[in-house]
Amino acid sequence: MTIDHESVPRPGGPLSARRLLGTELLERPAAGPRARPAPQVGRHRRPLRSRVALPAGLLGCDVLALAAAAALTTPGPPPLAAALLGLLLPLNLAGGLYRSRLTVSALDDLPALAGRAAVSTAFAVTLAACLGRFVPGPAALFRFAGLLTAFTLLACLGRAAAYALLRRARRRRPSPTLVLGAGQLGQRIAAVLLEHREYGLRPVGYLDSQPVLLAPDAPLRLLGGHDALESQIRRKRIHHVIATEGAADDAATAAALRTAARLGCRVWVVPQLREYAALGRRGTDQLWGFPCLPLERPAVRRPGWVAKRALDVAAAGFGLLLLSPVLAACALAVRCDTGPGVLFRQQRTGLDGQAFTLLKFRTLRPSNEHESATRWNISQDHRMGAVGRLLRRTSLDELPQLWNVVRGDMSLVGPRPERPYFVMRFGQAYPEYQDRHRVPAGLTGLSQVNGLRGDTSIEDRARFDNRYIESWSLWQDAKILLRTAVLMLHPDGS
Template structure:
């Protein structure tokens, strides 16, 4: 590695990327040689060339034989998701570098920075088993609760009028948007309120049946269709709206890293009481711990604990 370090591209804000690149060049023993930075705008500080177009990135990949890509900001995974997936599909290894924190003993290190490998669209070990569990359980539950779904739909139609299904854009794995399904328990004033209002759990004008659905989490049952279609998993980080994903990704370290696995109906954070108006930082920590230590048995345990919690519902 000292004689022939691996050429790498850094992706992220030009200032942070130049700082990480300089550290890598000062520590050649890490075996990585930065050759360029992919950013929206140059920072004018000199250093490595800043690539701002797809053509420049493609040329750098080919001319330098790049096989390593380093992201230097948590939001890059969402903002540059298609580009990172394309690089991964071309044979590059994509890693996330924590440019603002010292390396931890339990994490991979690179020139003194903590880093971890990102799975950009490739299958994680055991992902086939996870998908098989999702399909089997969601299909079985949909058949079992179909009478309940019908009763809920009819009751909502009678008490609240037309439009019993609520559709909303959420962010899934690798920053991909999808349409999440729920029973409609409230009617936002407009699309802006729907996309940016955090919670309506205390809405006193909500009809009694809608309050019942939210307290018992029955309004979430339609998400079994999202699981069956492959938009979600039974277990994983809860999906959020694009407006809040952008906010939280800038505010809370590690939040964007939650999107390296399929989002879920329930998760490690939820069985520890992190629902509704609870700490986003705590949720991100639990979600990343779940991903880092994922196993099929852990999924089964979380599902069993979720089922037990439904006996004493607290609402969403």
């Protein structure tokens, strides 16, 4: 279930971590700022009203439209209209009809509104018929068709009014915006924003790490490189960041965008290759004809993360209660094998590069703290007794980490935590390794269930861990937990 032993490959093939830590890694230079643990970043968020005004207004439009349509068509008893509302709003929310966008249009929303209203109506009619509250007939079905038509038209009219008010508010109070990339595309995007204030974005300057010569009469100036992003966001109270010039493919720019997202900014990417917009990605927007792709919010800021934390606490707490006899038996066996101090405490690196104390059952007693912090692998240590080998082989020594989950130091699913010493070493070799700390560490993770445990590649493991973070969902967590349970039936001691 858990992995504490890793290796780093050399370009021509795999290289054990023990050899690399002793020779090759010590000779490699640091990879710049990303080689250090990610700092604790204070968030600088947009004002609450600017984030909730549009979604709340659109939600209110739909509620009023449905109430007015029900009053006009009288399709059935009030509970039926309530059931229709209860089905329609979640469908609209899942379809992104309440999200904030750069380009807003009631006609763009019309097909999605009509389709989801039809699905909700069908479910409501079926539910009412099953409960005996409604007897289908030609007249009743005709009234439901009228309800559907009336709601769609009224909702579109309400959204048209809401969008008109939104454009007016955006012109009056545009949000400060940074443009990453001062090249030709970046300057054209800035010109569009200055000319078309209905987008609600007011560019305040460029950030570009490459030397750029701007015209003397240019309306915006270069504020620095990517390393000035955080200071400029705080100084100018930036709410939006727009990246240009192939930013999605540039590692330094990608790191800057992640920093902006952690600070609470809304991040957009304008790709040079327009065909990116044809991929049909959900949420694709446009700025005066330029395709504009929104960067997904960090996983820890999505609504589902609250459910993940609740699941962690409930499952870990229940696991501690259910496995209390097993925990007691393991503690007694460790006490008899290694003497007093059945719990082994070790510093590990978690969310945002912050250290926490990880708990395990002791499988051997290290000679000193330095050995505990810097020795790579103890699986073949002659000091480990039969009890320790059994605990490690069955992963029972990891059970106390359920308490780390309850405390909030870890999650059930996430990148496996490593000791700060090795985090520094691996971060020097592979800058992507530091990106694993965007979410809390986990008992198990995507890399582990794909066989990347034991003496395997650090580079591959970091790639899988970052893939997990960038595509996170509750269902993905459930799949990883199920696959972990299957793997635990065939323990291999790693």
